[in-house]
Amino acid sequence: MYSLLQRLNLVSATATTGLLVLLPLVMFSAWLKMPSVLPTADIRVYDVQVAHGSYDHNLYKGGAAWDHVFASIDLDADLTPLFTWNTKQLFVNLVAEYDTKMHTGNQVTVWDTIVRSPAEAKLKLRGQRRKYILTDIRRHITSGQSMNLTLHWSLMPWVGVMTSGQQSGVGATFTLPAAEREK
Numbered sequence: 001m002y003s004l005l006q007r008l009n010l011v012s013a014t015a016t017t018g019l020l021v022l023l024p025l026v027m028f029s030a031w032l033k034m035p036s037v038l039p040t041a042d043i044r045v046y047d048v049q050v051a052h053g054s055y056d057h058n059l060y061k062g063g064a065a066w067d068h069v070f071a072s073i074d075l076d077a078d079l080t081p082l083f084t085w086n087t088k089q090l091f092v093n094l095v096a097e098y099d100t101k102m103h104t105g106n107q108v109t110v111w112d113t114i115v116r117s118p119a120e121a122k123l124k125l126r127g128q129r130r131k132y133i134l135t136d137i138r139r140h141i142t143s144g145q146s147m148n149l150t151l152h153w154s155l156m157p158w159v160g161v162m163t164s165g166q167q168s169g170v171g172a173t174f175t176l177p178a179a180e181r182e183k
């Protein structure tokens, strides 16, 4: 006769083996279901201004003055194809990408959000202001500087490793005017 303990041991060993087989299958099937065409995002950037002033009047008054960018952003994107049965949530960010003479491949996140369900995956912004400061590492922005704004995401699965991607193409390209001094 098996003791109760032996039976429990057998049950838990079977369950563990089952999970070890099941989890890779979940990962693999979700990977199979991934869209072959990446979601597109329609982005418009307007009312672009460059201000020369202190970083944040509320944070530190009278601090060193920088050039920083203000703009209004419209966004339409549908990220529902990224939801499979192995998608827990998406970290989504709008990234300004630009090259300067001194530094290439600059990337600055200006807005982000977390999408937790397919119901939230249709993104629509109108006249959105940046959430995070947009300035160059040298804190000076040359008039006529061109920037791209592109939608990026990181997909956090229930099982497996986080993957990331970005929309196909570029969301929007915009050109910065000369800096205006803040009063």
Ligand SMILES: *[C@@H]1O[C@H](CO)[C@@H](O)[C@H](O)[C@H]1NC(C)=O
Pocket (backbone or CB within 6 Å): 097, 098, 099, 105, 147, 148, 170, 173
């Ligand atoms: C911005 O987008 C254009 C295509 O629209 C591309 O040629 C250029 O390399 C991009 N610039 C950066 C800094 O990614």
